[in-house]
Amino acid sequence: MGLLATGALLSGCSGPFSTLDPAGPSAHSAALLWWAMFSFSAAVLVAVVALWLYAIDRRFGSRSRDDDRRIGNRWIIGGGVILPIASTTLLLIFGIPLGHKMLPLSPTEGEVLRIDVRGHQWWWEIHYPDRGITLRNELHIPVNTPVDIHLTTADVIHAFWVPRLGGKLDAIPGRTNILRLQADQPGVYRGQCAEFCGLHHAHMQFTVEAHAPEDFSSWLNEVRTP
Protein backbone atom coordinates (compact mmCIF):
# COMPACT_ATOMS: atom_id res chain seq x y z
CA MET A 1 0.00 0.00 0.00
CA GLY A 2 2.80 2.36 1.04
CA LEU A 3 4.77 1.42 -2.07
CA LEU A 4 1.71 2.03 -4.26
CA ALA A 5 1.15 5.44 -2.67
CA THR A 6 4.85 6.34 -3.11
CA GLY A 7 4.70 5.21 -6.75
CA ALA A 8 1.60 7.32 -7.37
CA LEU A 9 3.24 10.36 -5.73
CA LEU A 10 6.51 9.96 -7.63
CA SER A 11 4.75 9.61 -10.98
CA GLY A 12 3.98 13.32 -10.54
CA CYS A 13 7.72 14.09 -10.48
CA SER A 14 8.03 14.85 -14.19
CA GLY A 15 7.47 18.09 -16.09
CA PRO A 16 9.60 21.06 -17.12
CA PHE A 17 10.78 21.90 -13.59
CA SER A 18 11.47 18.36 -12.36
CA THR A 19 14.96 17.54 -11.09
CA LEU A 20 13.87 13.88 -11.21
CA ASP A 21 13.53 14.04 -15.01
CA PRO A 22 17.18 14.91 -15.80
CA ALA A 23 18.37 15.72 -19.32
CA GLY A 24 22.10 16.35 -18.77
CA PRO A 25 25.09 14.83 -16.92
CA SER A 26 25.06 17.25 -13.99
CA ALA A 27 21.29 16.88 -13.56
CA HIS A 28 21.69 13.07 -13.75
CA SER A 29 24.20 13.25 -10.88
CA ALA A 30 21.83 15.41 -8.82
CA ALA A 31 18.91 13.01 -9.47
CA LEU A 32 21.03 9.96 -8.61
CA LEU A 33 22.14 11.61 -5.36
CA TRP A 34 18.50 12.42 -4.57
CA TRP A 35 17.42 8.79 -5.13
CA ALA A 36 20.34 7.49 -3.05
CA MET A 37 19.47 9.79 -0.14
CA PHE A 38 15.76 9.01 -0.48
CA SER A 39 16.42 5.23 -0.40
CA PHE A 40 18.82 5.58 2.52
CA SER A 41 16.39 7.69 4.55
CA ALA A 42 13.55 5.26 3.73
CA ALA A 43 15.72 2.37 5.02
CA VAL A 44 16.52 4.33 8.20
CA LEU A 45 12.80 5.08 8.71
CA VAL A 46 11.87 1.39 8.33
CA ALA A 47 14.66 0.35 10.76
CA VAL A 48 13.61 2.94 13.37
CA VAL A 49 9.94 1.93 13.16
CA ALA A 50 10.93 -1.77 13.45
CA LEU A 51 13.00 -0.98 16.57
CA TRP A 52 10.15 1.05 18.03
CA LEU A 53 7.72 -1.85 17.55
CA TYR A 54 10.30 -4.21 19.04
CA ALA A 55 10.73 -1.91 22.05
CA ILE A 56 6.94 -1.76 22.63
CA ASP A 57 6.79 -5.52 22.45
CA ARG A 58 9.60 -5.95 25.00
CA ARG A 59 8.54 -3.17 27.37
CA PHE A 60 7.09 -5.44 30.02
CA GLY A 61 9.87 -8.05 29.96
CA SER A 62 11.92 -8.55 33.13
CA ARG A 63 15.68 -8.02 33.06
CA SER A 64 18.32 -7.39 35.68
CA ARG A 65 19.84 -3.91 36.08
CA ASP A 66 23.21 -5.15 34.84
CA ASP A 67 21.59 -6.54 31.70
CA ASP A 68 19.79 -3.24 31.17
CA ARG A 69 23.03 -1.26 31.50
CA ARG A 70 24.92 -3.57 29.15
CA ILE A 71 22.21 -3.43 26.50
CA GLY A 72 21.92 0.36 26.91
CA ASN A 73 25.68 0.81 26.38
CA ARG A 74 25.53 -1.38 23.30
CA TRP A 75 22.82 0.86 21.81
CA ILE A 76 24.75 4.04 22.62
CA ILE A 77 27.94 2.77 20.97
CA GLY A 78 26.19 1.08 18.04
CA GLY A 79 23.46 3.63 17.34
CA GLY A 80 25.22 6.79 18.55
CA VAL A 81 28.79 6.24 17.29
CA ILE A 82 29.15 3.41 14.77
CA LEU A 83 25.91 4.00 12.81
CA PRO A 84 26.41 7.77 12.22
CA ILE A 85 30.08 7.29 11.27
CA ALA A 86 29.22 4.44 8.87
CA SER A 87 26.30 6.30 7.25
CA THR A 88 28.20 9.58 6.89
CA THR A 89 31.19 7.73 5.37
CA LEU A 90 28.90 5.90 2.93
CA LEU A 91 27.17 9.12 1.85
CA LEU A 92 30.53 10.91 1.39
CA ILE A 93 32.02 8.02 -0.65
CA PHE A 94 28.97 8.16 -2.89
CA GLY A 95 28.34 11.92 -2.86
CA ILE A 96 31.84 13.44 -3.30
CA PRO A 97 32.54 11.89 -6.76
CA LEU A 98 29.04 12.91 -7.88
CA GLY A 99 29.53 16.48 -6.65
CA HIS A 100 32.92 16.55 -8.38
CA LYS A 101 31.26 15.73 -11.72
CA MET A 102 29.11 18.85 -11.38
CA LEU A 103 32.09 21.25 -11.14
CA PRO A 104 33.10 23.44 -14.11
CA LEU A 105 36.44 21.61 -14.65
CA SER A 106 38.33 21.69 -17.97
CA PRO A 107 37.02 18.84 -20.14
CA THR A 108 39.45 16.14 -21.33
CA GLU A 109 38.35 16.72 -24.92
CA GLY A 110 36.37 19.34 -26.85
CA GLU A 111 35.62 22.91 -25.90
CA VAL A 112 33.42 24.61 -23.36
CA LEU A 113 30.99 27.27 -24.57
CA ARG A 114 30.96 30.37 -22.38
CA ILE A 115 27.76 32.34 -21.82
CA ASP A 116 27.60 35.36 -19.52
CA VAL A 117 24.32 35.65 -17.63
CA ARG A 118 23.42 38.74 -15.61
CA GLY A 119 20.42 38.84 -13.29
CA HIS A 120 18.28 41.99 -13.15
CA GLN A 121 15.07 42.74 -11.26
CA TRP A 122 13.28 40.92 -12.93
CA TRP A 123 14.84 39.52 -16.07
CA TRP A 124 17.95 37.77 -17.33
CA GLU A 125 20.51 39.36 -19.64
CA ILE A 126 22.22 36.69 -21.76
CA HIS A 127 25.48 37.51 -23.51
CA TYR A 128 27.72 35.41 -25.79
CA PRO A 129 31.12 37.13 -25.35
CA ASP A 130 32.77 35.41 -28.33
CA ARG A 131 29.95 36.40 -30.69
CA GLY A 132 28.78 39.73 -29.33
CA ILE A 133 25.22 38.40 -29.10
CA THR A 134 22.91 39.73 -26.35
CA LEU A 135 19.50 38.22 -25.60
CA ARG A 136 16.77 38.56 -23.00
CA ASN A 137 15.42 35.56 -21.03
CA GLU A 138 16.53 32.98 -23.62
CA LEU A 139 19.66 30.90 -23.97
CA HIS A 140 20.62 28.78 -26.94
CA ILE A 141 23.14 25.99 -26.57
CA PRO A 142 24.43 23.07 -28.65
CA VAL A 143 23.60 19.54 -27.36
CA ASN A 144 26.30 17.31 -25.85
CA THR A 145 28.57 20.30 -25.29
CA PRO A 146 29.54 21.58 -21.84
CA VAL A 147 28.38 25.15 -21.30
CA ASP A 148 29.79 27.38 -18.56
CA ILE A 149 27.39 30.01 -17.31
CA HIS A 150 29.35 32.98 -15.88
CA LEU A 151 26.79 34.36 -13.49
CA THR A 152 26.63 37.94 -12.16
CA THR A 153 23.93 40.31 -10.97
CA ALA A 154 23.15 43.96 -11.61
CA ASP A 155 21.26 44.45 -8.33
CA VAL A 156 20.20 41.95 -5.64
CA ILE A 157 20.88 38.22 -5.20
CA HIS A 158 19.22 35.96 -7.78
CA ALA A 159 19.67 32.26 -8.46
CA PHE A 160 19.96 30.66 -11.89
CA TRP A 161 18.27 27.27 -12.12
CA VAL A 162 17.39 24.94 -15.00
CA PRO A 163 16.19 21.90 -13.03
CA ARG A 164 16.42 19.37 -15.88
CA LEU A 165 19.96 20.42 -16.90
CA GLY A 166 21.90 21.01 -13.69
CA GLY A 167 22.16 22.41 -10.21
CA LYS A 168 21.22 25.91 -9.15
CA LEU A 169 23.68 28.70 -8.44
CA ASP A 170 23.34 32.10 -6.77
CA ALA A 171 24.16 35.34 -8.58
CA ILE A 172 25.78 37.48 -5.87
CA PRO A 173 26.59 41.22 -6.16
CA GLY A 174 30.32 41.79 -6.80
CA ARG A 175 31.05 38.15 -7.68
CA THR A 176 31.14 35.94 -10.78
CA ASN A 177 30.00 32.37 -10.13
CA ILE A 178 30.37 29.63 -12.72
CA LEU A 179 27.82 26.88 -13.36
CA ARG A 180 28.35 23.94 -15.76
CA LEU A 181 25.33 22.84 -17.79
CA GLN A 182 24.89 20.33 -20.58
CA ALA A 183 21.90 19.01 -22.51
CA ASP A 184 21.79 15.45 -23.87
CA GLN A 185 18.82 16.00 -26.22
CA PRO A 186 17.62 18.90 -28.37
CA GLY A 187 14.61 20.64 -26.88
CA VAL A 188 13.44 23.59 -24.84
CA TYR A 189 14.23 23.53 -21.12
CA ARG A 190 12.63 25.89 -18.63
CA GLY A 191 14.55 27.94 -16.07
CA GLN A 192 13.52 29.98 -13.08
CA CYS A 193 15.08 32.42 -10.63
CA ALA A 194 15.39 30.37 -7.43
CA GLU A 195 16.20 33.09 -4.88
CA PHE A 196 13.50 35.51 -3.77
CA CYS A 197 14.48 38.85 -5.31
CA GLY A 198 11.43 41.08 -4.98
CA LEU A 199 7.92 41.61 -6.29
CA HIS A 200 8.20 39.85 -9.68
CA HIS A 201 10.59 37.09 -8.61
CA ALA A 202 8.10 34.35 -9.54
CA HIS A 203 7.93 35.69 -13.11
CA MET A 204 11.70 35.74 -13.57
CA GLN A 205 11.68 32.77 -15.92
CA PHE A 206 13.77 31.93 -18.95
CA THR A 207 14.26 29.18 -21.52
CA VAL A 208 17.26 27.19 -22.66
CA GLU A 209 16.91 25.85 -26.18
CA ALA A 210 19.30 23.02 -27.00
CA HIS A 211 20.03 22.64 -30.72
CA ALA A 212 21.72 19.87 -32.70
CA PRO A 213 25.29 21.11 -33.52
CA GLU A 214 24.53 22.08 -37.15
CA ASP A 215 21.33 23.88 -36.10
CA PHE A 216 23.28 25.77 -33.43
CA SER A 217 25.80 26.97 -36.04
CA SER A 218 23.01 28.23 -38.29
CA TRP A 219 21.30 29.87 -35.28
CA LEU A 220 24.59 31.68 -34.50
CA ASN A 221 24.82 32.91 -38.06
CA GLU A 222 21.21 34.08 -38.21
CA VAL A 223 20.82 35.76 -34.85
CA ARG A 224 21.14 39.47 -34.51
CA THR A 225 21.40 41.35 -31.28
CA PRO A 226 18.02 43.02 -30.70
Ligand SMILES: [Cu+2]
Ligand atom coordinates in the same frame (compact mmCIF):
# COMPACT_ATOMS: atom_id res chain seq x y z
CU1 LIG B 1 14.27 35.92 -7.98
